[in-house]
Amino acid sequence: MTLGAFAGVALTIGLADDSFLSPAVPGDGRNAVGIGGIGMGGLLGLMLPLLLLAAVRGTEEKPRLGPGEALLKALALVLFSVYLVVVSLLAAQLGWILPEGITTLLSFFIVGFSWAPVALFPWERFGLGGLGGLGGLRSNSSGRGGSGNRDASDKSD
Numbered sequence: 649m650t651l652g653a654f655a656g657v658a659l660t661i662g663l664a665d666d667s668f669l670s671p672a673v674p675g676d677g678r679n680a681v682g683i684g685g686i687g688m689g690g691l692l693g694l695m696l697p698l699l700l701l702a703a704v705r706g707t708e709e710k711p712r713l714g715p716g717e718a719l720l721k722a723l724a725l726v727l728f729s730v731y732l733v734v735v736s737l738l739a740a741q742l743g744w745i746l747p748e749g750i751t752t753l754l755s756f757f758i759v760g761f762s763w764a765p766v767a768l769f770p771w772e773r774f775g776l777g778g779l780g781g782l783g784g785l786r787s788n789s790s791g792r793g794g795s796g797n798r799d800a801s802d803k804s805d
Contacts, residue, residue: 652693653686660733669737680755684736688729703750706797727764735762735765755772 664673664681673681699713699721706712713721739755744753 649690649694652689652691654689655680655685656685656689656692658685660688660736664740673740674739674743674746676746676751677740677746677755679748679752679760680740680759681733681736683752683755683759684733684739687732687736691732692729693727696722699725731766732759732762735759 660681661678663669664678685759697720703713703718736755739758739760740751742754743751
């Protein structure tokens with residue numbers, strides 16, 4: 649996770665300094681882009697190895713992920729990471745009117761709390777309800793929590 653955060657900062661600061669985005673990022677907003685890089689790299693550095701581990705290792709209670717489900721979750725992680733960078737670029741625009749210290753402080757909260765609308769989005773309506781956990785939200789046959797197996801105490805006539 650730490651290495652991913654360092655790589656994310658290097659990538660985004662490089663984008664802010666030496667790419668086509670450099671005219672769009674004011675000097676006082678450069679740190680905001682770095683904060684987005686920390687979020688992007690930290691998320692990818694933590695979750696992608698865990699996702700790969702869940703794809704190759706499983707138990708009876710939590711079966712391993714299939715290739716399609718693992719790919720869908722990896723794609724969702726990458727898209728959310730790009731979302732964090734876009735939010736940080738928007739927060740960097742405060743650098744045109746505010747000093748660097750205040751822009752950095754505000755961008756920390758803007759990028760840090762930008763996940764809230766994504767968390768409140770009704771993903772189940774689009775068939776993406778299983779993106780919440782690495783094991784996936786699997787439905788069971790009984791409609792109750794647990795393994796889906798009903799024993800004699802659950803049956804009632």
